[in-house]
Amino acid sequence: MKTNDNNQNAFGALPIAAIMMIVLGGTFLIVGLFLNATVSSTLGQDLTPAAAVGTYTITGNTSTGEYVNITTGSTNLCYYFNTTGIGKPIGCLVVDVRSGxxxxxxSATNLTASMNGDSDFTALLTATNPANNTTVVTAKETGINANSYTTTDTVTNGSWGAATLAGGIDGMSAYPIVNSNVNTAFQILGVxxxxxxxxxxxxxxxGFGKGTERK
Known part of the structure; x- marks a missing residue:
């Protein structure tokens, strides 16, 4: 009897193919686990939604004619320090700073009150007065949109903490979700x-795959 040479060759190649499959599978599995750990450590900490915030600090007396601005895209929110409405820019609300x-x-307390009394302001933002001489402005909705709200002023003894509101985070984005799917695919393929x-x-x-015999 003779053994079929082709079957013998195929049978002899099977151990090599099996080892290659196991090695390749292990590689895919390790890569998938590594990517999963990397995404979790680098992106997981930034997935909590947050609202944009801006802080306005007044360090001394305010003067008539000074004002504080927040621009939210097409809307300019203006707060004018004065004892009357005379001479205020169009669209500004007066912050009452009468004698004394x-x-x-x-000034900070009254600025906070003026902001919260403005329907255009309260549609998008809230204002608080956590410290005696500061007004903290917070976006009502979480996300990055309010990070583009610009802040300006002409107050000699006042200043914003930054030129825009900051700190808004959208939360989970498509990027970590896509990466998670890729990681899972690598792991499944590896296994x-x-x-x-x-x-x-x-x-x-x-005994499967054993070469057939012929007479």
Whole structure:
């Protein structure tokens, strides 16, 4: 009897193919686990939504004619320090700083009150007065949109903490979701290749794939 040479060659190549499948599967599995750990550590900490914030600080007396601005795209929110409405820019609300009321503490308190009394302002923002001489402006909605709201002023003894509101975060984006899907695909493919290679070896041990004989 003769053994079919082609079957013998194919049978002899099976161990190499099985080992390659296991090695390749292990590589895919390790890469998938590594990417998953990397995404979790670098992106997971930034997934909590947050609202943009801006802080206005007044360090001394305010003067009549000074003003504070927030521009939210097409809307200009203006707050004018004065004792009357005379001479104020169009569209500005008066911040009452009558005689004795222009100290840093009273000015910040009244600025906060004027902002919260403005329907255009409260549609998008809220104002608080956590410290005596500061007004903190916070976007009502979380996300990056309010990060583009610009802040200006002409107050000699006052200033914004930055030229725009800042700190707004959208939350989970498509990027980590896509990466998570890729990581999972790598891991599934790796496990499939490993088990496929093991299956080939088991099949060989059980006698499957043995060359046929002919007389």
């Amino acid at each position: 009321g222009n100290t840093s503490i009273i 499939a290749l490993i088990f496929g290679g093991i299956g080939v070896i088991i099949g060989m041990l059980l």
